[in-house]
Amino acid sequence: MNERFHNEKGLTLVEVLASIVILSIVVTTFLLVFSQTAKTTKQSEEKVDATYVAQTEMENMYEMSQDYTLDETYESLKDDYTRTSKDGWERFEKDNNDENFHITISFNDLDTGMTRVVIEVESTIENDPTKAHMENLYKWKE
Numbered sequence: 001m002n003e004r005f006h007n008e009k010g011l012t013l014v015e016v017l018a019s020i021v022i023l024s025i026v027v028t029t030f031l032l033v034f035s036q037t038a039k040t041t042k043q044s045e046e047k048v049d050a051t052y053v054a055q056t057e058m059e060n061m062y063e064m065s066q067d068y069t070l071d072e073t074y075e076s077l078k079d080d081y082t083r084t085s086k087d088g089w090e091r092f093e094k095d096n097n098d099e100n101f102h103i104t105i106s107f108n109d110l111d112t113g114m115t116r117v118v119i120e121v122e123s124t125i126e127n128d129p130t131k132a133h134m135e136n137l138y139k140w141k142e
Contacts, residue, residue, distance in 0.1 A: 043130070050121045050132035053101050057119045058134050061105065065138040070107070070115060073140065081105070100124045114139050 011019075064073045074083070074090060081092035081103075090107040101121050108116040114137045123130040 046130040050130050054119045054121045054132040054134045061117050065140045070140040095124060
């Protein structure tokens with residue numbers, strides 16, 4: 001019986017293969033987790049960037065509502081934006097090529113003397129669903 005224990009030297013081929021398989025499964029799992037985390041982080045950064053652009057545009061609209069009439073605001077936006085009108089909405093659109101976003105600012109002049117402002121920011125990159133949406137009501141200077 002003692003000879004049996006003394007003759008065992010090293011690992012068998014089956015043990016080595018089993019160890020390699022287990023190690024491969026563990027490493028593959030970690031790599032998948034890390035790649036998914038990187039993808040999620042990138043999507044989150046893009047969403048934050050789009051939200052920042054929308055927030056900046058909304059702050060610009062607030063400043064304009066304090067300093068200009070609604071018609072003066074429309075006039076000042078026409079230099080950078082393309083204007084369209086449909087169903088009581090005035091819509092201004094432009095591409096922000098620096099950050100790969102398409103910006104849409106929509107105005108709906110309500111009967112209450114307030115104007116509904118909707119800002120939408122969408123990615124111009126193909127197959128990128130990044131989007132931000134903000135709404136507010138402003139009373140423009142008369």
